[in-house]
Amino acid sequence: MIFSNINAVALKILDETADGVLVTDSLRVLDPIAYANAAFCRMTGYSLAETLGRNCRFLQGDDRDQPEIATMREAIRSGRSTVVTLRNYRRDGSMFWNEVRLAPLWENKDGVGRPRHFVGFQRDVTTRVMAEIELREAVASEKRSAEERASLAEEAERAAARLASVLESTMDCVVVLDHEWRVTYLNENTRRILGARDLPTGSNLWEVYPEEADGIFARRYRQALADQKPVSFEEHLSALDVWLEVQACPTPEGLSIFFRDITERRRAERERLLAHERMAHMARHDALTGLPNRTFFRERVEHVMSQRSEATRHALLCLDLDGFKGVNDTLGHPAGDALLRAAAERLQTCVRGSDLVARFAGDEFVILQTEIAGPADAEVLARRILDALSAPFVMDAKTVSIGTSIGIAVAPDHGRAADDLLRVADSALSRAKKEGRGTHRLFTPGMDTHLQERHVIRQALHGALERGELELHFQPLVALATGRLTAFEALLRWHHPRRGLISPAHFVPIAEETGVIVPIGEWALQEACRTAATWPDPISVAVNLSPAQFRSRTLLAAVRRALGASGLEAERLQLEITESVLLLEDSLNLRTLEELRRLGVRLAMDDFGTGYSSLSYLRSFPFDKIKLDQSFVRDLPNSADCQAIVRAVAGLASGLRIAAAAEGIETEEQFAALRAKGFDEGQGHLFGAAVRGSEVPLVIARYQLSRNPRIQGN
Template sequence: MTLHTAANPVSSSAGYTAITRKASLSFVYVVAALFITAGLALVYLCLALDEHQVSHSETDAARAMESRQDKIGTALADYAFWYDAYKYMHDAIDTAWAYEGDNIGPSLFSTYGLDGVFVLGPDATTRYGVINGALGDTPATDWITGDIPALLQEARDKSADDAIAYAYFSVAGVPAVMSAAVMRPDNSFDDFTALSYLVYVDVLTEAKLKVIDQAFDLDNLKATLGNLPDASSPKLTLQAKVGAPVTLQWNSEDLGLSLLKTYLPLLFLVGVLVAVLVCWLRKRVLHATHMIDAAQQALQISEQRFKNISEASSDWIWETDSEQNLTYLSDRFCQLTGLPREQWLGRPLFELLAYDTRLLAVSAELGASNARRPIPCEMNAANDSLRYCQLSARAVRSGAQLLGFQGTVCDITEEIEAKARIEHISQHDALTGLANRHRLNHFINSRLSEGLNADRPVYLLALDLDRFKPINDAFGHAAGDLVLREIANALNSCTRSTDLVARLGGDEFVVVATDCKSPEQAEGLCQRLIDRINQPITIAGNEVSVGTSIGVVCAPFDGITGEDLLRYADIALYEAKSSGRNMFRFYEPAMNERIMERRQLEIDMRHALRRREFRLDFQPRYEAAGQHLVGAEALVRWHHPTKGLLPPDSFIQLAEETGLIIELSDWVMQEACMNALTWGDTMMVSVNLSSVEFQRNDLVERVAAALKITGLSPERLELEITESVMLEDAAAALITMNQLKALGVRLSMDDFGTGYSSLSYLRTYPFDGIKIDRSFISGLDHSQSSEAIVHAIVSMGHALSLTVTAEGIETVTQLGKLTELACDQAQGFYLGRPIASEPFKRVVSEHQAQATHRATAGR
């Protein structure tokens, strides 16, 4: 149909044909350039692949030799700086200890592949030698070709830094790595004129090179003494400060060249086929262009229809043909929607507006009668913003023939959104967009009213975030709000559209799962929620993480009202938190009883603090070597009026959760310090600190107050700290510990060895000592691995100048092992059980009397 007046034509068919011809020719050039570029890129990549392969193999060779040297160097440092090695090999060579005891003997050949092990005197004379695992008397200078005195001089220079020296010499014409270190009693010893040297010789035999070849894919690896600058790659020249250079050579695969020979002919064949196809497509495009030019000349007319009226209206006007394809849009369309008019002309109206096309025909048939009503519809305006509209239409006819449709569109988005905002605010949480308590109650009651049974249960999950408060304290409430929104997204991602996720306030959330048919499915949902929430969240460049505890209740088995279900879910949530957090628990009726018992125990504890029902027991701590009493650990006990004497694990956690731990800790510190004043002037007392105390800002002031009130010297008070303190807030914990150290007290890491990062803490935090966890001590009677672990911990502690204490000693064998391993202090049932203050004073008096008697007898 024709609804618009004609306008002047603006172009000719010849113009479009010329443009198409140029464009298609340019396309041919582009395709040709692409294939040429692809061929050149293939050649470059293949050559670069070979070059990279050579470079990678050279890196592997360097890493292989460095790894072998590091392994041998570590072993050499362990043996050379070992006090026992100095003890048995300095003045006189103890062959029985060294070779027959296999301390510096054949195991170095079998374990590390060391062809030669020598102990050289200050003048480089051979005092002890093992060649190929057998004890011999061949001097090192006869067996090795190289400047040995220069190597020993470098070893002396590096000994101050706990380092070793190495050089490349030769043995029977075969390159060898010779490593040397000073054999000294400790790292403070600096008089090297009378010290001997421990020397390891690793000959680079064909067998050893073959092992490196197979491990690092270095085909036909060979080692040659000397620098070979003219040798072809791949190669690696090894050079130390002392000795001659050694050149490693091996074969390269030239994989890139093989690929080039395979794929370059294929690329050429594909290029020929594409050239034929492009020529055929160009002919088809030129033919289609002629047809488009002819159609375009027929369609290029100018229209001006109802322009003044349409622009004066607040709505925009549209026209379509009989198939509802747009033929006209007023200028107001562009102003109101932000969409270009040319983009939509010729396209169906229902693509622009989402509406029922059958209603348009019905509405148009009614004409201008009062029965005609606007059609509700939606559209995506500029920037994909959704707009809500009302569509009015009428048919355009010529006699009985339908020419098309005309009408207007009115934008009612603001009205719709205002109603939606009011409805959303009344049903949702403003921060996270989740359902609020009102909608949650309505949802639960609706599901309960539908009737539930074993085949159609509903699971209600109560969630509470773990470690959320430290984020608010450290980064502010804006960061806390960001975390809550991230948690809301996580909950939505783990649930289905039929479920409901609600926020009750703070960091409390509820999930109503309607599609879980069994407890196993509910468990799976809980685990997914825990895993998803545990994912780290980035705040201002810092990664933080929270956890969650979940209480689960099932309707109709656990309750049939929303109030009961929410209450029971809270009880199960508390059980989950009490069990260690970051886990879930299903509600059980017995949980109610435990809640009541806990509340009663909390009341009893408050009374106990006022009535002085707590007491301190003291477990003595001794020097491991001579069993001299050095102090005691204070252990709190509760003398409950009805339950008897309670150990700490039955009430400490409750004290931490209720905040009573602060008052209890103050009493323990003051009581422990007062008792320590009666033990003499040197014995120390050890007090355990709770991680909760580090979350407050008054810990340093409280410790200072306890010292001031009691008058105890600060160096006699030791505070034991567990690794959980550093895990919760490492930066704040470091500040607090430095302030405690400024008071003069000692800091000790308790239960060392059970945390995943305790080693890094020892370097960062100002600890004076460590206590080896009892789980390692219990295995000393029968486990070599436990002995090795304890030995490593003691050695590391001594290297860091820390006092090492072993706890949980229960047998004489365990004490003997610890004495052999040079552990500093020990405590446990074998040495003394925890006892009350008065009996412990008698133990102190007896110990002091025995010490006086020994001193008198010694004179």
């Protein structure tokens, strides 16, 4: 899961690098391995399946008393980087020396708290370590008595020859210096990398590289000699324009330096960082205009309001473009997109640097005007915007004239929270549209009738479940290829004793805001499972989940209770979620989805295509089904854009091996277009409207008696 923000190029680079790479989840017990690349599997002989979920300690076998292991554990506890060299054991039991570069991955830029993950770059340094051991043994032999040296001279010569052979065959570059910084040895890899700046034997290192004599390389080498301890670091060598990974080891004769070119790895890391920044920007900005989106705007408003003094006023201006739909219909969507971009540019010229212009959706723009003296300042800005947008636009050599309507709310007069101010400004915008468009209106009491209506609904919702006013209706889903009835979606209905049937579009958002949706959602799960348990196998039931149910952290228990009480098989329960659940970027939400998957229930992404990052979410979690939003079905088969989207979604589902369903199928033409493109399931009034639970058996019987896939259930 941790790689949902990394693009495919970065993942490919990690998987093809010569070094082994491990990533552990430091927030879970025993720091299990969450990722391992192909090089690590080759190095150790363990498959990826044998590696994931295990603690790194299995690599040491029974040899866990190495002091370096304690060093590594302390680094993990303190959240810092470290480099250790360990004795590890491959799957076949053979020992190898493993150099581990361990670094934390923080969840935020400030590095506050415990790091979420640790990444370990693994390198088989058996050749180098064995060379150092042989070198130490050779040095020790020199200290023996004269009689021993004489008898061992021949063997020492052979050992030196073997050492030279090893150093020439290693992938690392090797340079050996004496205490005067003179070169006493360098291998062929060093000559290849240094090229024209070669280091002849006997030459002084700093005479060949005078620009580095007082730089980071010299300081690190002197540190190794002064402390008589190895040092490891990465640094850019400006003379060759390369990044080097260096380990300098002091010896009695001077200094042994091992290094390798990591320029490509550094470039890959930079590309990964840029990709992450681009993704973060996309999540908070509108892709068409580059303006902040709703998420960014709400955060900014809440921040500004939190810093506000009692004497400071701010204004929110909501505006729609008058005549935009006509441009879209007559000149096409590309012209409409170009018009939106041009309008966005003009809006930005109307505001100050401290103000914020955002695009929410379609032709809806919102402006935060900060630190105004009073409502008159906001009305001055509104008139400036009206003048700017009333000037003609030139689109593909055609002159286009539009206008705008603007609603204004002032804080704190009309509210202090972002949502309250947006609702009030939207009420004023509705009044401006009703009064002829091309004008602006400042909010006044009485404009928010719909807000008062929401308040009435909010009050009535409390106790509606206990009073028995809520019930479930069930709408069929049909296999488009065969006409077979596959499932029913449970849809919430509210019968108010005085107001009659209240649309879910009116009361569900309010239930989510107030948290009442949590007990209502648990009741809906229990009722849907109880009803579906009476249907013939394998007909399943689909239940919508609210983001508020995930926030309550009681969802998993509620699903278990509903399945247990009803006796419904888990695979006959489908849970539908929207992208807003994953937009929270809460790892606990992902873990909840994983636990639901382990129960055996099926998971579907609802309203696919209406959010910002559907594709990245499909990478974050493997859904069983995606449901195409009805807005892309409505204009089939006449809209070329909708045809292209339908074809792309069907291909995506096929490639990911998940089912593709479409909502809102009303006509034979829509049915034929979706079936031809390869969609698996369909839902809509063409197949049947939602019916009460008591009427479902009749719908099932009709489908069983007829081969017609478009049989109507009512």
